[in-house]
Amino acid sequence: MKLYDYKQAPNPRRVRMFMAEKGIEVETVQIDLMQGEQFSENFRKINPLCEVPLLQLDDGRCISQVNAICLYLEGIYPDKPLFGRNPLERALVESHNHQIQLNGILAVAEAFRNSSPKFKNRAITSPHNYAQIPELAERGLVQLDNLFADLEAHFANSQYMVGDYFSVADITAFVTIKFAKWVEKTIPENCANLQRWCDQISDRPSAKA
Amino acid sequence: MKLYDYKQAPNPRRVRMFMAEKGIEVETVQIDLMQGEQFSENFRKINPLCEVPLLQLDDGRCISQVNAICLYLEGIYPDKPLFGRNPLERALVESHNHQIQLNGILAVAEAFRNSSPKFKNRAITSPHNYAQIPELAERGLVQLDNLFADLEAHFANSQYMVGDYFSVADITAFVTIKFAKWVEKTIPENCANLQRWCDQISDRPSAKA
Numbered sequence: 001m002k003l004y005d006y007k008q009a010p011n012p013r014r015v016r017m018f019m020a021e022k023g024i025e026v027e028t029v030q031i032d033l034m035q036g037e038q039f040s041e042n043f044r045k046i047n048p049l050c051e052v053p054l055l056q057l058d059d060g061r062c063i064s065q066v067n068a069i070c071l072y073l074e075g076i077y078p079d080k081p082l083f084g085r086n087p088l089e090r091a092l093v094e095s096h097n098h099q100i101q102l103n104g105i106l107a108v109a110e111a112f113r114n115s116s117p118k119f120k121n122r123a124i125t126s127p128h129n130y131a132q133i134p135e136l137a138e139r140g141l142v143q144l145d146n147l148f149a150d151l152e153a154h155f156a157n158s159q160y161m162v163g164d165y166f167s168v169a170d171i172t173a174f175v176t177i178k179f180a181k182w183v184e185k186t187i188p189e190n191c192a193n194l195q196r197w198c199d200q201i202s203d204r205p206s207a208k209a
Numbered sequence: 210m211k212l213y214d215y216k217q218a219p220n221p222r223r224v225r226m227f228m229a230e231k232g233i234e235v236e237t238v239q240i241d242l243m244q245g246e247q248f249s250e251n252f253r254k255i256n257p258l259c260e261v262p263l264l265q266l267d268d269g270r271c272i273s274q275v276n277a278i279c280l281y282l283e284g285i286y287p288d289k290p291l292f293g294r295n296p297l298e299r300a301l302v303e304s305h306n307h308q309i310q311l312n313g314i315l316a317v318a319e320a321f322r323n324s325s326p327k328f329k330n331r332a333i334t335s336p337h338n339y340a341q342i343p344e345l346a347e348r349g350l351v352q353l354d355n356l357f358a359d360l361e362a363h364f365a366n367s368q369y370m371v372g373d374y375f376s377v378a379d380i381t382a383f384v385t386i387k388f389a390k391w392v393e394k395t396i397p398e399n400c401a402n403l404q405r406w407c408d409q410i411s412d413r414p415s416a417k418a
Contacts, residue, residue, distance in 0.1 A: 139340075
């Protein structure tokens with residue numbers, strides 16, 4: 001297996017953290033997104049979506065999208081499950097993970113891609129071009145304020161995203177918080193519970209992945 | 210179990226189609242989204258996200274978000290799996306399903322919610338208010354044109370979203386196509402393969418759910 005990766009980007013980092021948690025090591029290939037390598041003819045052939053992360057299996061077949069890659073790895077390395085240990089837990093992990101993707105990762109991406117001059121006409125991660133919408137960048141920042149407040153309330157009563165069970169939803173939330181620095185958003189001072197959770201995840205060896 | 214539902218809305222329909230495919234029957238409670246019933250004190254108590262679908266278990270615990278609900282049902286009713294039958298298939302289903310949610314369901318929602326006078330300050334499905342952004346409505350329509358073209362290319366070489374295996378990704382894509390009518394987008398005449406796939410899904414009894 002080979003992971004097409006870009007060290008600086010948040011979505012590949014989610015896969016790397018997931019692998020670190022499970023002790024999985026694979027060859028990685030860096031695709032320099034800032035230099036537009038994802039649009040090269042060679043890379044487009046293996047991923048028409050023109051994005052990383054991408055997992056290439058030994059037989060050449062490819063899996064794109066963070067959760068799909070992690071789900072595959074969970075299937076072939078079932079020890080230390082991170083997607084839930086029973087149907088209800090799996091559902092709660094999926095629910096929180098999806099929420100954080102929509103209101104977290106996507107909000108930061110919208111704030112960043114709709115304001116950075118480097119992303120002119122590249123407002124969406126997609127093989128298609130889309131113009132920037134400045135109001136969307138502003139809205140992303142407001143969504144992050146709301147997310148911080150919602151997470152603060154959540155962690156007042158919960159150790160992790162899903163009770164006392166560390167899962168992919170925590171990885172997504174943690175990477176979101178780190179990614180938010182790209183748009184100069186950090187955990188507000190009045191969010192002690194969110195900060196406690198974040199410090200706890202930072203202490204895990206996988207946080208360095 | 211009890212499904213909080215709204216007959217007209219696309220996301221509850223995805224759950225109903227999923228249940229129909231698996232032969233699952235549960236009590237449903239209609240929450241009239243057009244009348245704002247999702248913001249009532251009573252409903253907010255069981256779903257702080259103020260949205261349907263919501264699945265309430267017999268012990269009172271609740272699962273929100275379409276995929277989370279379907280994943281739970283897949284776990285307790287494993288016959289006729291719709292999330293994939295092995296790790297690779299599960300990954301491919303997740304990958305396609307996620308893509309269609311982002312570029313399909315979300316694109317129609319953005320086109321609709323950012324243009325309809327009824328959704329002033331309700332541009333995002335969320336307990337928080339967000340102002341409409343007219344450019345986002347326009348962008349949603351362009352995304353749908355690109356989605357139709359991408360799906361046409363996909364179905365030229367594939368019976369379903371994932372090879373010859375009918376899955377939740379097909380349900381999501383089918384409901385997206387139907388939802389697109391809300392913003393007056395229908396399958397273009399030059400998309401014969403997409404139309405063939407859509408007719409095939411329309412013929413399934415679950416399409417009436």
